[in-house]
Structure formats: C-alpha cells, structure tokens
Amino acid sequence: MQVALRDYSKIEVGEYTETFTNLVNDGTAMTKDFTGDNDIVWHILDATYATDQGSGASVSIETGVVTSEPISAGIKNLSVNLYNKDNTDNKTVKVGLYVNGTLVGTSENNSNNEVYTYSISDVDLNGKVAIEIRNLSDTTSPVVIDNISWETMPEIIIPVESITLSETELSIEQYLTRQLTATYTPENITDLQVKWSSSNPSIASINQDGEITALSPGETLITLIANPGNKMASCSVTVTEVVDETYTETFNNIQKTGWVNETYTGDNGFLWSANGKAVTGYINSTTGLYNKNTNIATSEAIPGGIASFSISCKNKWTGGRASTIELLINGDLVGSSTTTTDNVNYTFEVNEINIPGDIVLNIRIGNETIAIDNITWTSFKGISLSTNKTEGINxxxxxxxxxxxxxxxxxxxxxxxxxxxxxxxxxxxxxxxxxxxxxxxxxxxxxxxxxxxxxxxxxxxxxxxxxxx
The missing domain is CATH 2.60.40.3080 (Immunoglobulin-like)
Structure with a gap:
C-alpha cells in the first residue's frame, strides 16, 4: 500500500535506526512508500527485498534509491550497513549517502558477500533533513542496505527577533482586498509559524496568507504573531463606505447623423458600439438613436458593476403595437419593458441589479422601432442583501x-x-x-x-x- 509522504516527520533529539522490519515483500521489484521504524515514511524506488545480511529485512539496490521523508531534529552523524551481493570479481562498489539532496559521503568497498558498515561523522545539519542512499557503482552487482542509523543534532532553536509589515495603517474601500506582507529577522528562523487575526472580523477579515477583505465600514486591528519567539506586529485598518457613481451615455459623441454601425468613444471615456439611425429631436434636442430587431447599443467591459439602470425611450411608427426593449448585462437578460404608446417619451428602468465587477451593457430592441437616449446607470462596487424582485428565499x-x-x-x-x-x-x-x-x-x-x-x-x-x- 502506498503511504503519502508528509511535509516532515517530527522526532525528538536522540539516536535512530531504520531496520526495514516493516517493509513487506510483495514482489521482485519495488517502488513504494512504507512507514518504517519511529513512524518515519521511506520511499523505495526500483529495489528488491533482501535478507542477505542475516538480520531480517533489508533492501537491495542496483539502480534504485532509498529516501526518507523530511525528518525533524537535524542530523549529526550517519551510518549504514552494506553488503556487496555476488561481487565475485571484487569490483569496487560505490554507495552514496545524501542529506537534503547533497552528497555527504561515498563508501567504496570491493568485498563479496560480507557485511560492512559505512559511517559519516560531523554531518552537522540542523532543521529538517531527508536521508537518501544510492548505488553509484559502475558494476551491475547490487548492494544490500540495512540498519540506516543516525544521531540528531542538539536542538537549536533560532527565534523570531523582529517583524516588519508592509503597512502599519491602511484605508480600504468596502468589499476591496489588500495584501499585507511580513519580513522576519533573522532569515534562518527555526520552523517559522505565523498566525494572522483581525480584532473585528465583521469589519475586515484576513486569511493566513495576509490578504485583507474589507467587509463593512469601521475600524479593526490586524495582528500577526510569529513563533518561535512570540513576536507581534499590527496594522490599523479603516474600512470606508462604498460610494457608487452614476454615469450617463448621451450619444453626443457619435460623429455623424443618419444610419450608423460603428464603435466610438462615448461620455466618460467608455467605448460603445451603436447600430441604428442617429437623429436629433426625437426625444430631446440632442443626438439619439432609433432602430428595431437589433442590439442598438453595446458597451465595452466597464468596471464598477451596476446597481440600477434607466434609459429615455420613445416608440416610433408602431400604430399602438407592443414595443419591447431589453437590458442585458454580460449577456444575461436582467430587465425588459413592453409598451403600446406611440410617439410619447417614457423611461425604462431596472433597479436592484447588483452585479459587481466588469459589466457589458447591451440594449436590445424588439420588432417595433424605438428611439433611445441618455443611458444612465449607477455602479455597484460591493455586495449587499437586496430586496427580492419576486417572492423567493430569505x-x-x-x-x-x-x-x-x-x-x-x-x-x-x-x-x-x-x-x-x-x-x-x-x-x-x-x-x-x-x-x-x-x-x-x-x-x-x-x-x-x-x-x-x-x-x-x-x-x-x-x-x-x-x-x-
């Protein structure tokens, strides 16, 4: 059964040995993870089960690798029992011992079917360590390994001495986010652990990556605690109320009268696509558009969301037939109006739309001609509980x-x-x-x-x- 490698295995200061007693022989070639002595997970790659040392289970590697998961408490010295299997021509067998991917020693031995021990002293590494053993020989003779032993380093804890936050005071508009970053000294802190918190999470919350989300107007204190050392840093956060803005597109920047199908820069610097006849005097003395069976006006993606919408309209040449105008936001229909009056100004409104982020407004005209002017909308930068438009859920x-x-x-x-x-x-x-x-x-x-x-x-x-x- 495969065993998932963890971030690291925590052990106490002391002396440890992996005997491979817990390794199950389930085939001639193994690539597997297993939980060994001291609850440490080991990874076996392209190896075989062996008992050649007479001391129980061991691992035979020719081209394979034996690797531990990261282990806490460091490593002072390291040794392993080795056995050159069927090395009848007494070629030199090389075995490399690695810690954290770095070669710390190479055993060279030309014996045949004899157990020998290779030891390395003064490895002297603190923190998390991963032990790895490889057969580095040119010969195809496998080497059997057993009893990987090591002594941990005396526990040396390097605590946090200071924390510096990227900001100590922040003002954030409601519903926006800001990132706080922290710099710690010294750089080689032992097993750094941090915890972010907000004194009033209903005002602003913070996740464990340091990202603040402004939720409602008010003040809160963001605190970071770092261990070991129990050092603290804080940032005062003021959340300001959202101020929604109102925009109007008048069509006055359309460059010509008559039938148009063009994209132009409208009021407020937003791009619009107009498809209709540009005229004056139909709704008021300024430029408007009329058309039927088409998307008469479409905006580019406009930031700031939309809370409400209105547009000036007049049905033309309908003879009292039903005339329909629709509003689509980001391709979704959010409101429509059907009227039968002819040649009378009226306003088509949609309220409580409440869609945040970038929006594309699209005005669509039905089977009868309608003239339009003064597209007006109010932005929606935040999130709120709206009144239901139809009976729904609380x-x-x-x-x-x-x-x-x-x-x-x-x-x-x-x-x-x-x-x-x-x-x-x-x-x-x-x-x-x-x-x-x-x-x-x-x-x-x-x-x-x-x-x-x-x-x-x-x-x-x-x-x-x-x-x-």
Whole structure:
C-alpha cells in the first residue's frame, strides 16, 4: 500500500535506526512508500527485498534509491550497513549517502558477500533533513542496505527577533482586498509559524496568507504573531463606505447623423458600439438613436458593476403595437419593458441589479422601432442583501451562512440558475438548478464576502450575500 509522504516527520533529539522490519515483500521489484521504524515514511524506488545480511529485512539496490521523508531534529552523524551481493570479481562498489539532496559521503568497498558498515561523522545539519542512499557503482552487482542509523543534532532553536509589515495603517474601500506582507529577522528562523487575526472580523477579515477583505465600514486591528519567539506586529485598518457613481451615455459623441454601425468613444471615456439611425429631436434636442430587431447599443467591459439602470425611450411608427426593449448585462437578460404608446417619451428602468465587477451593457430592441437616449446607470462596487424582485428565499434559507464553503438552498422559487461572484466581481460559479432544494460547493475559495445571484430565464430574480469563514 502506498503511504503519502508528509511535509516532515517530527522526532525528538536522540539516536535512530531504520531496520526495514516493516517493509513487506510483495514482489521482485519495488517502488513504494512504507512507514518504517519511529513512524518515519521511506520511499523505495526500483529495489528488491533482501535478507542477505542475516538480520531480517533489508533492501537491495542496483539502480534504485532509498529516501526518507523530511525528518525533524537535524542530523549529526550517519551510518549504514552494506553488503556487496555476488561481487565475485571484487569490483569496487560505490554507495552514496545524501542529506537534503547533497552528497555527504561515498563508501567504496570491493568485498563479496560480507557485511560492512559505512559511517559519516560531523554531518552537522540542523532543521529538517531527508536521508537518501544510492548505488553509484559502475558494476551491475547490487548492494544490500540495512540498519540506516543516525544521531540528531542538539536542538537549536533560532527565534523570531523582529517583524516588519508592509503597512502599519491602511484605508480600504468596502468589499476591496489588500495584501499585507511580513519580513522576519533573522532569515534562518527555526520552523517559522505565523498566525494572522483581525480584532473585528465583521469589519475586515484576513486569511493566513495576509490578504485583507474589507467587509463593512469601521475600524479593526490586524495582528500577526510569529513563533518561535512570540513576536507581534499590527496594522490599523479603516474600512470606508462604498460610494457608487452614476454615469450617463448621451450619444453626443457619435460623429455623424443618419444610419450608423460603428464603435466610438462615448461620455466618460467608455467605448460603445451603436447600430441604428442617429437623429436629433426625437426625444430631446440632442443626438439619439432609433432602430428595431437589433442590439442598438453595446458597451465595452466597464468596471464598477451596476446597481440600477434607466434609459429615455420613445416608440416610433408602431400604430399602438407592443414595443419591447431589453437590458442585458454580460449577456444575461436582467430587465425588459413592453409598451403600446406611440410617439410619447417614457423611461425604462431596472433597479436592484447588483452585479459587481466588469459589466457589458447591451440594449436590445424588439420588432417595433424605438428611439433611445441618455443611458444612465449607477455602479455597484460591493455586495449587499437586496430586496427580492419576486417572492423567493430569505437569507435564513441559505444555510449554513457563514460557512467553510458548502451552502444549502431551501425552497428556491422561480430559479433555474445560480451564479456566485467574488467581492471583486469575478464569476466563480455558474450552476444550473432543477430542484427547489439544492447546494453549492465553494470550498477552496478564500474567506470573505461573496454575492449569489438567483436567475430564471437569464433574468436576475434576487441576490444575497454569502460569507466564507
């Protein structure tokens, strides 16, 4: 059975021997891991089981390798019993002993079928060590190894003397993240262990990589404790409230009148693609567009998210027939309006969209002609609990919340898809839903705040916040 190599095996200061007693003979050629004496895992590569030394199990290597997992407590000296098997022509057999990948000694012996011991003193390495034994001979005669013995180094602990943080004061806008880094002295600290914490994690949380997530306005103290030495450093964090911005696209930067199908730089420096007839005086005295059966206006990817949207409209030459205009965000339908009035100004609005991150706005016109002007939207930089647009689930029906990553949804209504966004607006989950009770798994994502959006027929039904702790 394979045994997974660990980061390292922790042992006390003392003398140790690997006898291979725990190695199971399961074939002529072995490549396997096994747990040996002192609960240390060893890796056997291309070797055979042997009993030639008369002392029980041992390992015969010709081209193979025997390696330990990293072992704590260092190494002062090292020895191994060797046996040149069937070396009838008495060629020199070379065996290399390595520690942490570095050759520390080479045994050279031309005996045949005799046990001999090769020892190395003054290896003198502190910290974690990995022992490795290789047959370095030109001869094809295998060498049998047994009783790998070593003495650890006296425990020398080098503690943390000081910590320097990249920042000692920070101001972060709500829902954004910042990275704190730490520099420790001296550089050769023994088994450095660190722990980050926040005095008020509801204001700002921090993971064990030092990444801060701003959750709500207020102040908190981020603390780092480093051991050995129990040294501490801190950073004062102020989380400021999100200020959403409002933008308007007037179409006034379209360079010509008449039918256009072009990309231009609009108000606020954003690129837009316009497909329609550019005219003045249809809705107001400035430039507008009209068309039907098309995507009349599409933006580039615009940062900052979207909370709400409005646009000035007028149905043209419809004779009272139903005229439909739709808003798509990132390709998903989030709202539509159908009216029968003709040649009357009206406003198409969509509220509580609440999609963070980069957004692409797309205005789509149905079968009847509609003139449009003044596309207006408010950014959405953060995550909040919105009012349900249709009857749906309460926050209590998402459980557990906070969670380590697994969330269950109960009594979902009018929902066929679930999307989850990070606080930075990155889509991290897009899952179809077929039952009123379902679950999602966000394990592996960093602790912090996330936005879950429930959709039906590509329209946003409601949005809620999730917290991964």
């Amino acid at each position: 926050a209590s029906n998402i459980y557990p919340n906070p969670s380590t990553g697994k969330f269950s949804f109960k009594n979902l209504k009018d929902t066929d898809a679930i999307k989850v966004y990070s606080a930075q607006g990155k889509l991290i989950l897009d899952q179809k839903v077929s039952n009123s009770d379902t679950s999602i798994n966000l394990e592996g994502h960093p602790a912090g705040l996330y936005l879950v959006i429930m959709q039906y027929n590509n329209q946003t039904i409601q949005s809620k916040k999730l917290i991964i702790k």
